[in-house]
Amino acid sequence: MDIRQKLVILGEAAKYDASCASSGSGRQGKDGFGKACMAGICHTWAADGRCISLLKVLLSNTCIYDCAYCVNRVSNDVPRARFTPRELADITVEFYRRNYIEGLFLSSAVMKNPDYTCEQMLEVLRILRNEYRYFGYIHVKLIPGSSQEMTDRIGLYADRVSVNVELPTRASLKLLAPSKQPEHILSSMDRIKQAKEQNAEERRHFKNAPLFAPAGQSTQMIVGATPDSDRKLLALSGALYKTYQMKRVYFSAYMPVGNALMLPGPERPVPLRREHRLYQADWLMRFYGFSTEEITEGTNDNLDLDLDPKSAWAxxxxxxxxxxxxxxxxxxxxxxxxxxxxxxxxxxxxxxxxxxxxxxxxxxxxxxxxxxxxxxxxxxxxxxxxxxxxxxxxxxxxxxxxQAQLSLFTDETALPEPEAFRRLRQAAGGELL
Ligand code: SF4
Known part of the structure; x- marks a missing residue:
């Protein structure tokens, strides 16, 4: 398979990850090329949600896990591909030099095990930063369950690191992504937070100490793959900002991928407006002093799709x-x-x-x-x-x-409930991660 074919497959496989906006990093180098701006890399979004100023790509889409909501799951019949670390580093540099991109968003399916996957991603970063002297923006998606050492080493090369929380409750995660442990996700986030604090302390004493993930950490939650309410999504999002000093929690409306029978199919799409309302609510919590309770009180635990949450509260x-x-x-x-x-x-x-x-x-x-x-x-x-x-x-x-946008979507109430929804409704409690 040539590089172009790999790029098509692995670029396509990465497009479902929403958490790749970039900002807050001021990395500069003296004897190389590239520079990440504090004001954020200018980027734009293609019609399918892809951020097109970062090279958004997977190192591999061959996964050992079987997360029901993911196109790359082991049981899905899709073409598979894998870059070598050098191939990916070369593409990044060539694209940067041609002005196609302003940074790299690197993620991967889980190959062999989390540490092996992180090691491969680390090698891409090492080649870019140490051999090619590339100082542009890099965002790396860490694999939950990888060792602390991997987190520490990747954080020293990357501008932003993230770990996807994916679903807000243990029950949802257990049903749809049984290989993922909530403890692994949370401990990776905790390690990033601790490493950033240690780094800040080191830099107080040694000004030239290398920066650890200067643009902080972010995460992503899938919306609508399970019956979890907006109240739960916002409660978890609020807790993540507070506990792990997240820069950003992204919401990604579930898109039917392959024939995951447990989940909503194309005839039952998640309204994109729901994702939009969650972002508005998230903004109210971060910058306007609203609490989750204030935003969701008096609702049926889900935000009003017709009204922005601030007007609804007023x-x-x-x-x-x-x-x-x-x-x-x-x-x-x-x-x-x-x-x-x-x-x-x-x-x-x-x-x-x-x-x-x-x-x-x-x-x-x-x-x-x-x-x-x-x-x-x-x-x-x-x-x-x-x-x-x-x-x-x-x-x-x-x-x-x-409003007319809504008419594009089918009347959800008339459709049968997907299997995952039914089983999750029956699951005892809805304990947040
Ligand atoms: S581990 Fe990641 S890539 Fe693999 S199936 Fe789950 S979500 Fe997809």
Whole structure:
């Protein structure tokens, strides 16, 4: 098989991994080429979700495991391929020099065992960094169950490392990915966190000590392959940010791959809007001071697909509105639908100079289409209806053009429940990882 054929197979096999955005690394080299920018590598997303400015590829798609949701599982009948470490290092360098890519996202199926797989990936990194003196961005997906030593060595070469948590509960993982141990996933994350802390300490004493994964760690959860609710996904995501100092938790709507009979088929797709709502909720938890409970209270544990989670929360809490933008604290202003972090800061800065009026808000970046129902400025209210109005949900629901997307999906309630859903519903408890 020539390199081109391998690239087609292994690039295709890697496209299901969503966790490859890059930022936060400032690696530079003196006597080589390439540079990772703190501001993040510019990248774009192809229609199928592929990030096309990083070379996103697997070292091998021949896996010994049989995770039901994965195209590379041992029981799936797909073409298999494997790069040698030097082949992959050469391709990366050649693509970088031709300006096709700005970095590498390297993952792999589990060959032989986790440590052997990590060793092979480590060799790619060694060739790139030590032989070719390549200092561009590298993100490596670690294999749960590999040794601490492997994590430590890979972290010294890579800008970002990640371990996929995949599913939020032990029951889901046991049913769909029985070879994966929750303890292995969590201990790899813990090791990355500890190694980063040790590295920070070393660099306090020795300025030239090499950086360990300067862009931190991230993870990915699959959405919709199991009946796990958004509440569970968000609860785990919140815990991961807190416990392991994750830079990012990615959500990836399950895409039917092969004929995994236990899982939703193409006739029962996971609405991409669900993934979008989870990202919005994740953003609210990280930057707007919302808790998981606040976001999911009063729902059936899943986010409203028609409303963004902040608007949905505001509708459930009419008693908190309207907010007077001239006197309310920053944290309260942040909770107004249509006001983001930047516009909230601008409002605080502007009101130091004088009274903020309704007509100023749009210029400060406020999306008045939503915010008008939830704010007053100098006591003046500009909305067509008050926050407690029963029509508020309808008013704030996404526009019909966005709604129309839903018509692409089949009516889920009319379809039979997949086998995995039925078995998971019967499983005792839903203990988070
Ligand atoms: S270990 Fe990774 S590559 Fe292998 S089947 Fe599971 S998810 Fe797929």
């Amino acid at each position: 509708i459930r809490h009419p008693e908190q509105f309207p907010v007077e933008v001239n006197t309310a604290p920053y944290e309260t202003i942040l909770r107004v639908p249509g006001i983001g972090v930047i516009s909230a800061k601008r409002i605080i800065a502007a009101r130091r100079l004088g009274a903020v009026r309704l007509e100023h808000l749009r210029k400060l970046g406020v999306v008045m289409k939503r915010a008008q129902y939830f704010v007053t400025a100098m006591g003046k209210f500009g909305g067509r209806a008050m926050p407690g109005n029963p029509m508020m949900r309808e008013i704030l629901t996404d526009s019909p053009s966005v």
